[in-house]
Amino acid sequence: MNFSDLINAVHTKPQSVVIPSQWSQGRACFGGLMAALQYEAMRIRVPQDRPVRSLAITFVGPAEPEVPISFEVEILREGKAVSQVLGRAMQNGQVTTLMQGSFGAPRESVISVEAERAPEFKPVDDCQELPFVSGAMPEYLRFMALRWALGGLPFSHTPSPAIGGYVRFRSLGEARPVTEAHILGMVDTWPPALLPHLSKPAPGSSLTWTIEFVQPQPALNTHDWCSYRAVIEHARDGYGHTAAMLWGPDGQLVAISRQTVTVFG
Incomplete structure (x- = not known):
């Protein structure tokens, strides 16, 4: 399965996603993929006009490939412009990845600072x-x-x-x-x-x-x-x-x- 196939799996069966061993790093699933899958499960629950602004991720323990993983989502708060969301990746009854995300709609501001170029x-x-x-x-x-x-x-x-x-x-x-x-x-x-x-x-x-x-x-x-x-x-x-x-x-x-x-x- 390629990256996009796995992302789509979160949409169809978020409670039992199986990551193939080809996506491993050592004994664990690739951390970037774990973060992407948990983010996608959270993205589904947030209004589309609120893009993600930041994510804070803790890799609590290694997620095993070829074993079902459940991507859980809890909405902590939805304000007028910002949604605060908590995600947990669970495997065998244990938390493997925690993610706290902040999603925010744009708002008017006089501040505009260009970012550093490549x-x-x-x-x-x-x-x-x-x-x-x-x-x-x-x-x-x-x-x-x-x-x-x-x-x-x-x-x-x-x-x-x-x-x-x-x-x-x-x-x-x-x-x-x-x-x-x-x-x-x-x-x-x-x-x-x-x-x-x-x-x-x-x-x-x-x-x-x-x-x-x-x-x-x-x-x-x-x-x-x-x-x-x-x-x-x-x-x-x-x-x-x-x-x-x-x-x-x-x-x-x-x-x-x-x-x-x-x-x-």
């Missing part, structure tokens, strides 16, 4: 695409394409303060519109920015993740290469704090991301 990477065609090697990297990367343009590769013993490059969905069939659910998948596709500091493979995963969406979202499709840059702000004692941004192909800001990452190495 960094000047070398052209995407001049960047080598990271090949997918089953068994040597997370399985979900068979569906995602990365082209490295900044910093070292994971486990290359490169103490770079930042990593970045380009990302899109690997399938080049019919182009499909990119929604905020797809953005969650693209942002989390990139490995933790701490991994290039290591000289040999070691597990690493997101503990918490907050992401904010620029609204209205620029029009993107699954063939578009987006630019990504993540900066390490602090790392010690097996925890790292990173800030990242995602831009569209025209340099327009799409999302602002922050993660607390655990690294076992």
Whole structure:
């Protein structure tokens, strides 16, 4: 099943979504997909004129592939312009992912500040695409394409303060519109920015993740290469704090991301 197929499954059977093992990272399902599915379940319950503004995500425990997952939604409050929503992904009676989302309709304001433009990477065609090697990297990367343009590769013993490059969905069939659910998948596709500091493979995963969406979202499709840059702000004692941004192909800001990452190495 591709990404869009799984998103559609939330619409038809949100209480029993099964994620195939091809979407795993180690023993767990790909975190970006888990976030996307939980977001989609929440999006269904909120009026369409209230786009998502921010999501706060905690990965409580690993969600197993091939085992049904229930995506639950609770509306905490609906004000005149803003809806506050809580989502829980449940598997075997346990919470695997928690998400608190803020959805807000636009309102009049005299404030208008332009966002930072995309960094000047070398052209995407001049960047080598990271090949997918089953068994040597997370399985979900068979569906995602990365082209490295900044910093070292994971486990290359490169103490770079930042990593970045380009990302899109690997399938080049019919182009499909990119929604905020797809953005969650693209942002989390990139490995933790701490991994290039290591000289040999070691597990690493997101503990918490907050992401904010620029609204209205620029029009993107699954063939578009987006630019990504993540900066390490602090790392010690097996925890790292990173800030990242995602831009569209025209340099327009799409999302602002922050993660607390655990690294076992």
